[in-house]
Structures are given as C-alpha cells and as structure tokens.
Amino acid sequence: MNIGLTGGIACGKSTVAAMLVRRGAILIDADQIAREVVLPGSPALALVAERFGQGVLQEDGSLNRKALGEIVFRDEAARKDLEGLLHPRIRALMRERMETAERLTPDKLVVVDVPLLFESKLEPMFEETLLVYIPRELQLVRLQARDGITLQQAESRLAAQMPIEDKRRLADRVIDNSGTIAETERQVDEYWIRKESE
Missing domain, CATH: 3.40.50.300 (P-loop containing nucleotide triphosphate hydrolases)
Known part of the structure; x- marks a missing residue:
C-alpha cells in the first residue's frame, strides 16, 4: 500500500x-527527488537558470535555493513557472521509485x-x-x-x-x-x- x-x-x-x-x-522523499532533478549539469537546472537568470546559481554551478526562493515566494507567476519546469520531472521519478519499492518489497508500507x-x-x-x-x-x-x-x-x-x-x-x-x-x-x-x- x-x-x-x-x-x-x-x-x-x-x-x-x-x-x-x-x-x-519505506520512505520516498519528494524534496530529496526535487534536489536530485536540479543537480549541477541536469537539464532541469539549465532550464531554471534560463528562466530565472544566472543569479540563481552558486559559483560551483549548483542551485542557489535561497536566491530562487526569494524570487518565487514573492511572485506567484514565477512560482508557477518553476513548478511547470520541475514538477513533471519530480513526479516521474517519484512514480518510478514507488513502483520499484512496491515490486521489491510488496509487504511494506x-x-x-x-x-x-x-x-x-x-x-x-x-x-x-x-x-x-x-x-x-x-x-x-x-x-x-x-x-x-x-x-x-x-x-x-x-x-x-x-x-x-x-x-x-x-x-x-x-x-x-x-x-x-x-x-x-x-x-x-x-x-x-x-x-x-x-
């Protein structure tokens, strides 16, 4: 279940x-998956930087969550854009992990x-x-x-x-x-x- x-x-x-x-x-953490989909070099991170500017990246190329948060918590349209970029990827990975867990450990919650x-x-x-x-x-x-x-x-x-x-x-x-x-x-x-x- x-x-x-x-x-x-x-x-x-x-x-x-x-x-x-x-x-x-068995725990599947959507926040952890959300961090995975924006790892440096990922297609999703490139799209986020393209939409919100290079200011949302750290010097090492990773996502600057604080800078991005400042933008999206103030601006609902920006938040919706971010969700549109990331949510489909997060959902797909979440579904994949759920199916794997159910297949490998069918007796576990x-x-x-x-x-x-x-x-x-x-x-x-x-x-x-x-x-x-x-x-x-x-x-x-x-x-x-x-x-x-x-x-x-x-x-x-x-x-x-x-x-x-x-x-x-x-x-x-x-x-x-x-x-x-x-x-x-x-x-x-x-x-x-x-x-x-x-």
Missing part, C-alpha cells in the same frame, strides 16, 4: 516520516513525503493521504524558530501554500502534531496498527 504523507510548512512532517520508517515503512500533495493535485497517485497537522498560529511560531525568520517572512511562506485547515478537510487521515512527541508517537502507533490490520 502507498501513502501520500503531507503537511504544511513547519508541521513536523519529517518527524512523522521518521517515526513511520522506524516502524518499517510505502510512504511518499510530498509537501505540496494537495496543491499539486497528486491524490490519485496514492491509496491514502495522511496529513501532519498543527494550527496555523503554531506553524508561524515553529517556522520562525526553525528558520530564524521574521513573522512577515513566515506569513509570506504560509501564503504560498494551501491553508492547513483546507488540507485537513482533504486528507484521508490526520496526525495532530501540536502536542508532545509522545502524543504524536501514540497517534503514529495507532495509524500503524490500523494499516497492519488492513
């Missing part, structure tokens, strides 16, 4: 992904960590969607603390994603990560036991 794991920025999705892996799940699952309308790729949830106010607090950014910067990053309450309505299952780690672990245990019995 494959699960699309998602959440808002700073909701603790990676924490929950790690908990699932410790219980035996395959968890695909996809930050923008609902925004990208990827629900049909998965048998079930699992949302890691915290309320928006807590997202802002955790995001500022995690990235060392201002409230205004945190607000603009949240504005670039679907509101967490909308994601909550769309998800098949929800893990509330606004409490303690122990409370999150308990919910993951319950989820895991239910999956094993299906």
Whole structure:
C-alpha cells in the first residue's frame, strides 16, 4: 500500500516520516527527488537558470535555493513557472521509485513525503493521504524558530501554500502534531496498527 504523507510548512512532517520508517515503512522523499532533478549539469537546472537568470546559481554551478526562493515566494507567476519546469520531472521519478519499492518489497508500507500533495493535485497517485497537522498560529511560531525568520517572512511562506485547515478537510487521515512527541508517537502507533490490520 502507498501513502501520500503531507503537511504544511513547519508541521513536523519529517518527524512523522521518521517515526513511520522506524516502524518499517519505506520512505520516498519528494524534496530529496526535487534536489536530485536540479543537480549541477541536469537539464532541469539549465532550464531554471534560463528562466530565472544566472543569479540563481552558486559559483560551483549548483542551485542557489535561497536566491530562487526569494524570487518565487514573492511572485506567484514565477512560482508557477518553476513548478511547470520541475514538477513533471519530480513526479516521474517519484512514480518510478514507488513502483520499484512496491515490486521489491510488496509487504511494506510505502510512504511518499510530498509537501505540496494537495496543491499539486497528486491524490490519485496514492491509496491514502495522511496529513501532519498543527494550527496555523503554531506553524508561524515553529517556522520562525526553525528558520530564524521574521513573522512577515513566515506569513509570506504560509501564503504560498494551501491553508492547513483546507488540507485537513482533504486528507484521508490526520496526525495532530501540536502536542508532545509522545502524543504524536501514540497517534503514529495507532495509524500503524490500523494499516497492519488492513
């Protein structure tokens, strides 16, 4: 069975992904795949530099994520252009890795960590969607603390994603990560036991 794991920025999705892996799940990380498709020398990176300028490249030819982020978090058209360049490549590699995992380990739960699952309308790729949830106010607090950014910067990053309450309505299952780690672990245990019995 494959699960699309998602959440808002700073909701603790990676924490929950790690908990699932410790219980035996196979993890496919869309962010990792997104980094792979823009490695130096890749066709995707050349297209990104062509669209956004050489300023989005480091001196060593790798992607300057911070510079690119400054552009796309401010400009929705630019963000859509970037998604148009990268998302088809990311999806193809994601699908390929899912098929490989299902073929090689058919008895394992395959968890695909996809930050923008609902925004990208990827629900049909998965048998079930699992949302890691915290309320928006807590997202802002955790995001500022995690990235060392201002409230205004945190607000603009949240504005670039679907509101967490909308994601909550769309998800098949929800893990509330606004409490303690122990409370999150308990919910993951319950989820895991239910999956094993299906």
